[in-house]
Amino acid sequence: MAVPTLNYSHFISGTKEQRETFSHDLLDSFERTGFAKLKAHAFNARELTELFNWGHKFFDRPLDVKSNIPNETGPRPMRGYTPWRVEEVGKLHHDAQEHFDQGPEYDTEYPNKWPQEPELAGFQDFMEEFYRKCDSVCLTLMGALEVAWGIDDGSLVARCIPSATDLRLTHYPTIPVDEMKSSGTSRIAPHTDFGPITLLFQDSTGGLEIEDRTTNTFVPLPPTDTMEMIVNVGDTLTRWTNGKITGGIHQVTTPESMKGESGLVIPPRMSMAYLFKAERNTSVGPLPKFVTKESANYPEITAFEFQRWKNRIVYNVEEEEHARTFDRFIETPKAIKLQA
Numbered sequence: 001m002a003v004p005t006l007n008y009s010h011f012i013s014g015t016k017e018q019r020e021t022f023s024h025d026l027l028d029s030f031e032r033t034g035f036a037k038l039k040a041h042a043f044n045a046r047e048l049t050e051l052f053n054w055g056h057k058f059f060d061r062p063l064d065v066k067s068n069i070p071n072e073t074g075p076r077p078m079r080g081y082t083p084w085r086v087e088e089v090g091k092l093h094h095d096a097q098e099h100f101d102q103g104p105e106y107d108t109e110y111p112n113k114w115p116q117e118p119e120l121a122g123f124q125d126f127m128e129e130f131y132r133k134c135d136s137v138c139l140t141l142m143g144a145l146e147v148a149w150g151i152d153d154g155s156l157v158a159r160c161i162p163s164a165t166d167l168r169l170t171h172y173p174t175i176p177v178d179e180m181k182s183s184g185t186s187r188i189a190p191h192t193d194f195g196p197i198t199l200l201f202q203d204s205t206g207g208l209e210i211e212d213r214t215t216n217t218f219v220p221l222p223p224t225d226t227m228e229m230i231v232n233v234g235d236t237l238t239r240w241t242n243g244k245i246t247g248g249i250h251q252v253t254t255p256e257s258m259k260g261e262s263g264l265v266i267p268p269r270m271s272m273a274y275l276f277k278a279e280r281n282t283s284v285g286p287l288p289k290f291v292t293k294e295s296a297n298y299p300e301i302t303a304f305e306f307q308r309w310k311n312r313i314v315y316n317v318e319e320e321e322h323a324r325t326f327d328r329f330i331e332t333p334k335a336i337k338l339q340a
């Protein structure tokens with residue numbers, strides 16, 4: 001299942017025909033694979049290097065310093081720092097990672113938490129600018145879907161303004177290959193993201209895998225070019241399309257070249273996920289275009305209710321003990337009934 005690389009600039013500054021081809025190719029890739037890769041996008045190599053440099057500077061700070069801006073667990077949007085919860089090692093599922101989460105700068109209800117150390121002066125400015133640029137890419141891609149669906153009226157884009165996106169920088173510290181073999185330990189367990197789409201940049205370490213829908217197995221999505229932007233379909237797009245486009249299941253595990261080895265240590269890894277979210281009060285129920293005679297497969301709930309519901313399921317530590325499979329991380333048309 002090859003994930004095609006599409007030329008983003010064709011949509012931004014191409015001819016009408018190039019815009020249409022890009023839009024249809026994007027939709028086709030989303031429908032077939034749940035993913036797409038973009039080149040010639042809004043970011044240059046310098047900006048991406050700077051992004052990962054900031055990530056390193058942040059995660060290199062001592063734990064007690066990072067813990068000055070703690071993320072509060074619960075269904076609320078994540079803000080600030082979440083440590084690698086070493087105490088969870090004995091649990092059924094354990095992700096070996098730490099992350100920093102950032103929301104919209106205008107969000108006064110769930111304000112961002114920025115480190116105040118002089119060593120990190122400039123982090124906030126850089127990340128806010130990076131966030132704005134990612135938002136603009138996501139809105140542009142919503143526009144491309146409108147073109148592909150023949151509803152070129154701004155209605156899909158409008159559902160995402162202002163977006164309630166969470167940007168996540170994740171650091172996966174070194175971990176022995178043998179520890180990753182123990183059941184329930186991963187860098188990130190198989191899941192789909194909650195919003196319409198996610199933009200992802202990864203460093204050159206490897207380990208990202210996506211579900212190949214033709215074989216129902218995980219296959220590596222190697223960092224052939226760290227400039228490459230990966231876009232994955234998330235649960236909100238599944239709901240908006242009444243199940244027509246399903247979210248791309250992905251995980252981060254041992255890099256392909258180290259599988260089958262013993263006694264080695266997997267190098268650290270860093271990624272940036274722009275977990276694009278619709279405007280909070282927008283419905284994530286099916287769009288009129290996708291509801292036919294039979295009833296809608298998904299209820300009319302707001303994007304914010306949906307996010308809280310998913311956060312409660314995925315991050316509720318007590319429930320974690322009961323998770324026998326990863327099914328609850330993944331939204332499929334089968335798992336559509338809201339229980340809460």
Ligand SMILES: O=C(O)CCC(=O)C(=O)O
Pocket residue numbers: 168170188193200202208250252270271272273
């Ligand atoms: O680190 C990665 O490549 C993936 C991160 C991810 O899937 C997420 O944050 O939802």
Ligand SMILES: [Fe+2]
Pocket residue numbers: 191192193198250273
């Ligand atoms: Fe993800």
